Amino acid sequence: MDIGTIQAYAYFFFVAFLVVVLYSYIYHLYSSQWKGKRDYEKYGNIALHDEITDQPIEKISKNDDLKVGGINE
Amino acid sequence: MENRPLEYDYTVAKWFMLTTVVLGIVGMLVGVILAWQMAFPAVNLMAGEGLAEYTNFSRLRPLHTDSVIFGFTLSGIWATWYYVGQRVLKVSMAESKFLMVLAKLHFFIYLLVVVAVVGSLLLGISTGKEYADFEWPIDIAVVVVWVIWGMSIFGLIGIRREKSLYISIWYYIATFLGIAMLYLFNNMEIPTYFASGGIGAWYHSVSMYSGTNDALVQWWYGHNAVAFGFTVPIVAMIYYFLPKESGQAVYSYKLSLLAFWGLMFVYLWAGGHHLIYSTVPDWMQTMGSVFSVVLILPSWGSAINMLLTMKGEWQQVASSPLIKFMILASTFYMFSTLEGPIQAIKSVNALAHFTDWIVGHVHDGVLGWVAFMIMAALFHMAPRVYKREIYSKSLMNTQFWIQTLGVVLYFTSMWIAGITQGMMWRAHDEFGNLAYSFIDTVTVLHPYYTIRAVGGTLYLVGMFLFAYNMYKTMTSSRRVEESELQNASPMGA
Ligand code: HEM
Numbered sequence: 001m002d003i004g005t006i007q008a009y010a011y012f013f014f015v016a017f018l019v020v021v022l023y024s025y026i027y028h029l030y031s032s033q034w035k036g037k038r039d040y041e042k043y044g045n046i047a048l049h050d051e052i053t054d055q056p057i058e059k060i061s062k063n064d065d066l067k068v069g070g071i072n073e
Numbered sequence: 074m075e076n077r078p079l080e081y082d083y084t085v086a087k088w089f090m091l092t093t094v095v096l097g098i099v100g101m102l103v104g105v106i107l108a109w110q111m112a113f114p115a116v117n118l119m120a121g122e123g124l125a126e127y128t129n130f131s132r133l134r135p136l137h138t139d140s141v142i143f144g145f146t147l148s149g150i151w152a153t154w155y156y157v158g159q160r161v162l163k164v165s166m167a168e169s170k171f172l173m174v175l176a177k178l179h180f181f182i183y184l185l186v187v188v189a190v191v192g193s194l195l196l197g198i199s200t201g202k203e204y205a206d207f208e209w210p211i212d213i214a215v216v217v218v219w220v221i222w223g224m225s226i227f228g229l230i231g232i233r234r235e236k237s238l239y240i241s242i243w244y245y246i247a248t249f250l251g252i253a254m255l256y257l258f259n260n261m262e263i264p265t266y267f268a269s270g271g272i273g274a275w276y277h278s279v280s281m282y283s284g285t286n287d288a289l290v291q292w293w294y295g296h297n298a299v300a301f302g303f304t305v306p307i308v309a310m311i312y313y314f315l316p317k318e319s320g321q322a323v324y325s326y327k328l329s330l331l332a333f334w335g336l337m338f339v340y341l342w343a344g345g346h347h348l349i350y351s352t353v354p355d356w357m358q359t360m361g362s363v364f365s366v367v368l369i370l371p372s373w374g375s376a377i378n379m380l381l382t383m384k385g386e387w388q389q390v391a392s393s394p395l396i397k398f399m400i401l402a403s404t405f406y407m408f409s410t411l412e413g414p415i416q417a418i419k420s421v422n423a424l425a426h427f428t429d430w431i432v433g434h435v436h437d438g439v440l441g442w443v444a445f446m447i448m449a450a451l452f453h454m455a456p457r458v459y460k461r462e463i464y465s466k467s468l469m470n471t472q473f474w475i476q477t478l479g480v481v482l483y484f485t486s487m488w489i490a491g492i493t494q495g496m497m498w499r500a501h502d503e504f505g506n507l508a509y510s511f512i513d514t515v516t517v518l519h520p521y522y523t524i525r526a527v528g529g530t531l532y533l534v535g536m537f538l539f540a541y542n543m544y545k546t547m548t549s550s551r552r553v554e555e556s557e558l559q560n561a562s563p564m565g566a
Contacts, residue, residue, distance in 0.1 A: 007356075018338075025334065029327040040330070044322030046239040047313050048560075050160040052079055058236040 081159045082166040083458040085176040089152035090451055090458070094540050096144030096187070097444070101533050103137040108529045112522035127195055135206045136194045141439070142204060142302060144187060149447035150306040151179070151222070154245055156454050157313045158226070161242060162233035172228045179221045186214045193276075200278060202291055204298050205259050209278045212260045219256070223249050240329045244309030247337060251301030259294035285352045289345075296344035303443050305336070307406075308375050310450045315379055315399045318453050319389055320560035324381035328374055335371030339364055346417035349426065358419070365417030372410035379403040394469040395562055398449035401477065405441025409434060424499070429518070430491025437484040440476070440532055448539055453562050455546045462553050462563035464545035468538055469564070476535035482528025490521035 032038045046057050110116040110130045117129045126132065155176060159165055166173050189211050193199070199206040207215065226249055230238065238246075262278035282290050316323050323329055345353065345361020380403060383389065389396045412434050416425045425431060452469065456462050463469065497517065500508035550565060557563045 022335070026331060029330065033327070040326045041322075042326075043237050043239065044316065044326045046161050046235060046237065047241070047316045048320065048322055050163065050317070052081055052163060052165055054163070056163055056235040060234055060236040 079165055080167065081156075082173070083156060083454075084173075085166070085180055086152050086155035086454065087458055088180050089148050089155060090454065090543075092184070092187070093145060093148040093152050093447065093451060094543055096140055096148055097447075098533075098536050098540060100137060100140035100145050101529070101536055103133050103140065105526065105529045105533050107133055107137055108522070108526035112519065112526045126197070132195065132197060135199060135203075136191065138204060139190060139194060139206060142298070143190065146302060146306075146439075146443060146447065149310075149450065150245075150248065150302075151183075152454070153306075153310050153313075153447075153450050154222075154226070156458070157241055157309070158229050158245065161235065161239035161313065162229055163235045164229060164233045166229075169228065169232060172225055172232075175221055175225050175228065179218060179225060182214065182218050182221065186211060186218060189214065198276065200260075200262065200280070202259070202280065204295055205256075205291070207260075208276045209260075209262055209264050210276055212256075212262070215256065219249070219253055223253070239313070240323070240326065240333065241309040241313040243333055244305050244312065247333075248301050248306040248309070251297060251305065255294045255297050255301065259290050288348055288351065289353055289357070292347035293341075293344040296347055297341060299438075300336075300340040300343075303439060304340075304372075304406075307402075307443050307446050308336075310446050311379055311399060311403060312375075314446075314450050314453050315382055315396075315403075318393070318395055318399070318449075318561060319383060319386055321382050321384075321386055324378050324384065328378050332371045332374030332378065335374060336368075339368045339371060343368055343417070346422065349417075349419055349422045362417050362419055362422075366414045369410060369414050373407055376403045376407040376410070389561075393561060394466060394473050394564075395449055395452050395463075397470075397473055398445050398452070401473075402442050402445040402449065405437055405445065405480070409438035409442060412437070424495040425491060428491035428494040428498075429487045429521070430495070433484040433487025433491055436487070437480060440480045440483060445476070451543065455543060456553055456562050457558050459547050459550075460552060461546055461550035462557075462565050464542050464550045464565055466564035466566060468542050472535045472538040472542070475538070476532050479528045479531030479533075479535060482531065483525050486521040486524035486528065490518045490525075493517060493521075 029040060033040060042057055049055070049057065106116065106119075106128075107130060110133075118125050120128045155166070166176060190207060193208065193211065194206065198208055200208060226245060230242070261281040263281060264275070264278045265273050266275045266277060280287050312323060312329060342364040343361055345357045346365045347361075349358045349361065351358075380400070383396075383400065390400050415421055416431070416434060452463060494514050497509045497514045498507075502508055553563050
């Protein structure tokens with residue numbers, strides 16, 4: 001096989017691989033939501049409740065804190 | 074000591090808002106002068122023969138591009154960063170003396186750089202690379218400013234209360250990392266004075282790359298300057314300001330994440346479309362074309378997400394000029410991210426390259442999308458940072474329509490001019506002799522150049538209305554209570 005053919009195969013498989021990665025990511029996003037592992041949509045509220053006095057949507061501190069706004073990992 | 078409740082600190086955001094407005098006017102004023110010069114060459118001598126060196130097209134053009142990109146747009150990015158950053162991370166700049174000092178340093182060194190850039194470009198000191206025109210001493214100062222900004226981003230993230238980084242923060246981080254990488258690699262240069270042991274001016278340099286390599290690196294940079302300067306940070310803005318102003322959470326947060334990674338991956342490979350039919354390897358040109366077309370997907374992913382965010386709330390577009398600005402911005406974003414990929418198709422590019430169609434494409438993007446979104450962001454921020462309502466809603470509406478008309482005149486005239494130009498350049502008779510000489514095209518294009526200049530002037534008039542409205546908001550508008558600032562911005566008649 002000459003270098004051009006190798007390049008072409010490599011290119012094809014690389015693109016195929018990336019497509020798999022992309023679709024896996026989409027699947028990951030949606031399946032985490034179904035399985036209740038993580039509710040991504042709640043993060044949209046970060047922009048709406050952004051006063052310094054508002055409760056964070058998801059607090060940063062240790063596990064002793066009350067979790068706000070949904071399920072955590 | 075009195076125990077004051079914690080508040081967000083907008084000091085530095087306010088400073089950058091000011092430079093956004095001022096440098097926006099300067100940059101676009103120069104743009105308007107350029108446009109009139111192309112229509113009426115006598116304008117090159119507007120200040121007389123003696124000063125022609127400073128007022129001619131070639132001296133002013135880099136001043137236009139650099140002041141709208143690195144002045145107006147970058148100031149807008151930083152104004153919004155020092156506003157949005159605190160809010161979505163739920164932490165105030167006032168909580169860290171270090172970050173506050175850093176932010177102020179950021180602003181003042183940036184101002185010094187602006188002065189150096191304007192001065193050196195007017196004097197004709199330039200590396201000659203588009204959007205990378207600065208000589209090495211300025212480049213070093215730029216790197217310092219950038220590093221400070223980076224420290225400020227990650228410093229603020231480090232002390233945040235909100236665990237998850239809102240999607241806008243991802244985009245700001247990408248802006249920071251993307252430009253850092255691009256700027257460093259494209260500005261690798263050798264100071265000739267020091268390398269040669271004292272020949273020439275001390276500030277002069279030559280690129281470390283040469284020939285085709287130089288072109289490749291330059292357009293990898295140039296195109297991604299569009300990506301990480303005109304797209305990524307502006308998307309950061311719209312993901313925050315549109316939901317906030319309309320009171321509607323982003324339609325699909327998952328789609329926003331997907332579009333983010335899509336954009337990050339695809340954009341970096343598209344730069345080759347600037348070099349189609351040049352000496353770079355053919356496969357790179359093809360790759361540039363293909364990735365440009367694929368780029369429609371993540372771009373539209375964000376734009377459609379924004380339009381869907383307005384689902385059920387479309388009456389707001391009619392009632393609020395601020396929402397109008399943002400919806401028009403995302404529409405123009407969709408529009409120019411469809412137009413760009415079309416121009417990147419090899420056969421289309423053969424016609425479009427080097428013509429005014431490209432300039433038309435640039436400006437429907439920057440005027441319709443970038444500048445509209447930045448102005449909308451500043452309008453939204455103004456009542457919150459000055460605690461006063463926006464001075465005049467009707468002035469905002471007037472500005473919106475004047476500028477929209479300006480953009481439409483700009484890009485339609487450049488489409489016609491560009492395609493006419495492309496067709497005339499390639500026209501030939503049966504023996505292969507060119508049918509037209511260059512000056513024939515100039516004669517035909519003259520009316521379109523005039524229309525473009527009129528459109529640009531309208532846009533500039535809108536900038537003055539914007540500046541006036543912001544000034545009045547800052548100084549004499551009605552004071553508002555915290556409770557009025559929840560979502561839709563308060564506006565005076
Ligand atoms: C009143 C508004 C404006 C007017 C009248 C205007 C006018 C012009 C003119 C006449 C040129 C030179 C075109 C040529 O060489 O054929 C130009 C180039 C350019 N302008 Fe503007 N401009 C305006 C606003 C802006 C803004 C707001 C931005 C970006 C934020 C921008 C970015 C650029 C860029 C990147 C180029 C170089 C395009 C290329 O090399 O293909 N302009 N503009």
